[in-house]
Amino acid sequence: MEIDVAIVGAGAAGIGAARRLVDSGTVSVLVLEARDRVGGRVHTIEPAGFPLDRGAEWLHSADRNPLSPIARGLGFRVHQRPPEWTTRLRRSGETVEAEADWLATREAQGRARRKAAAEPVDRSLASLVPPGGRWNELLDATSTWGNGAELDRISVKDYVRYEDSGTNWRLGEGYGRLFDRLAEGLPVALGTAVSRIDHGGRAIRLDTTRGTVTARRVIVTVPTSILAAEVLRFDPPLPDKLAAAAGLPLGVDDKLFIWLTGSLSGIEPDIFLVGSTKSRETMTYQVRPLDRPAIYTFFGGRFAAALEREGQGAMFSFAAGELARLLGNDIRRKVAPLASTAWLQDPWARGSYSYALPGHAEDRAVLAAPVDNRLFFAGEATSPNFFSTAHGAYLSGLTAAEAALASLQS
Numbered sequence: 001m002e003i004d005v006a007i008v009g010a011g012a013a014g015i016g017a018a019r020r021l022v023d024s025g026t027v028s029v030l031v032l033e034a035r036d037r038v039g040g041r042v043h044t045i046e047p048a049g050f051p052l053d054r055g056a057e058w059l060h061s062a063d064r065n066p067l068s069p070i071a072r073g074l075g076f077r078v079h080q081r082p083p084e085w086t087t088r089l090r091r092s093g094e095t096v097e098a099e100a101d102w103l104a105t106r107e108a109q110g111r112a113r114r115k116a117a118a119e120p121v122d123r124s125l126a127s128l129v130p131p132g133g134r135w136n137e138l139l140d141a142t143s144t145w146g147n148g149a150e151l152d153r154i155s156v157k158d159y160v161r162y163e164d165s166g167t168n169w170r171l172g173e174g175y176g177r178l179f180d181r182l183a184e185g186l187p188v189a190l191g192t193a194v195s196r197i198d199h200g201g202r203a204i205r206l207d208t209t210r211g212t213v214t215a216r217r218v219i220v221t222v223p224t225s226i227l228a229a230e231v232l233r234f235d236p237p238l239p240d241k242l243a244a245a246a247g248l249p250l251g252v253d254d255k256l257f258i259w260l261t262g263s264l265s266g267i268e269p270d271i272f273l274v275g276s277t278k279s280r281e282t283m284t285y286q287v288r289p290l291d292r293p294a295i296y297t298f299f300g301g302r303f304a305a306a307l308e309r310e311g312q313g314a315m316f317s318f319a320a321g322e323l324a325r326l327l328g329n330d331i332r333r334k335v336a337p338l339a340s341t342a343w344l345q346d347p348w349a350r351g352s353y354s355y356a357l358p359g360h361a362e363d364r365a366v367l368a369a370p371v372d373n374r375l376f377f378a379g380e381a382t383s384p385n386f387f388s389t390a391h392g393a394y395l396s397g398l399t400a401a402e403a404a405l406a407s408l409q410s
């Protein structure tokens with residue numbers, strides 16, 4: 001049987017695209033997903049009686065994010081308490097004055113980035129950092145949290161295109177559960193990895209681990225890492241797509257979830273800490289998020305890649321050391337590892353979210369462009385302004401679905 005639209009990948013983009021197509025009621029749809037679950041880089045687990053988001057957690061730009069009203073409509077608890085990202089330093093042993101200096105440095109970097117983005121040459125963010133600056137290590141660390149990579153890897157022009165309203169909300173049930181709900185009833189073939197898309201003939205043929213599927217249109221939503229490594233190949237080849245995917249690698253960000261087995265007297269819930277302001281190899285900590293008996297740690301870049309190789313024990317030992325310095329040695333008796341991620345080692349993600357290498361800011365548009373009005377591309381890396389996010393991926397899926405529908409009607 002020939003499907004009207006096959007979608008490769010059941011992450012945020014694939015689910016968005018499939019929902020739109022199925023709701024149109026006019027086309028047959030099949031989603032092909034390599035994993036044995038939907039959601040991709042949005043995934044909620046519950047190992048200790050409360051939900052943990054292994055991937056996306058925050059509804060970024062929540063006041064503009066189309067998933068906020070959808071979550072509410074489905075009865076999810078939307079927590080609007082703003083994250084205290086700007087008071088991290090004073091809570092982590094720096095003075096209020098030092099924190100103000102750090103925030104002023106960040107503002108100055110923001111201005112320098114916007115100015116540099118208007119220049120003809122696309123530079124790296126690192127080229128704008130003042131030599132020997134007091135906060136240079138922390139600037140690099142925050143880049144690994146925001147972009148998944150150090151400043152020298154990041155294109156200025158791409159960076160400034162990212163839109164952030166500054167409003168960040170969380171879902172009580174977990175972001176992954178929202179996508180589980182959105183995927184309910186969709187025609188998804190799990191455990192079905194696509195290795196080759198033959199678009200040379202009238203019908204498009206997709207070779208999968210469970211046989212061949214033919215379709216009139218295909219929407220590809222896999223991460224750039226999968227395209228660049230040619231885990232999924234095109235026949236005839238698409239060198240522009242391959243080059244664009246290589247220009248938009250996935251950075252690395254990981255989480256270690258720590259169980260609080262004892263009480264933390266004198267520490268308010270939902271505060272943020274930073275392990276060190278003087279090393280790029282450090283973690284950021286969310287203490288008792290949403291009042292839960294846990295500490296969530298977040299870390300990125302080369303440091304995260306190295307810790308992934310060493311495993312959860314190494315992650316926990318590093319985090320316990322930083323927490324002991326911040327909160328006193330007593331904390332060591334009150335914490336235990338609960339769960340951790342290794343997104344770089346995940347075979348179907350091979351990283352966390354995309355950034356553009358210097359000189360590659362235009363690659364997102366190249367990646368997003370349809371081929372022959374039959375092959376369409378979606379996924380967070382194709383989003384011009386909300387890349388690296390779940391809502392950017394979801395919106396890109398809607399756009400690709402609209403384009404596929406229009407192409408079938410023309």
Ligand SMILES: Cc1cc2nc3c(=O)[nH]c(=O)nc-3n(C[C@H](O)[C@H](O)[C@H](O)COP(=O)(O)OP(=O)(O)OC[C@H]3O[C@@H](n4cnc5c(N)ncnc54)[C@H](O)[C@@H]3O)c2cc1C
Nearest residue numbers: 009011012013034040041056057058194348379380389390
């Ligand atoms: C640690 C971490 C924290 C994050 N935090 C946030 C956050 O707070 N807020 C936010 O908005 N975003 C966050 N993100 C980013 C967000 O999760 C992603 O941008 C988004 O989920 C990407 O969706 P996608 O559909 O583009 O890709 P994916 O979710 O990767 O979906 C692609 C799907 O394709 C499948 N696939 C791959 N190869 C094949 C193949 N050959 N055949 C078939 N299927 C295949 C994959 O299994 C996957 O399910 C975070 C990500 C990580 C890793």
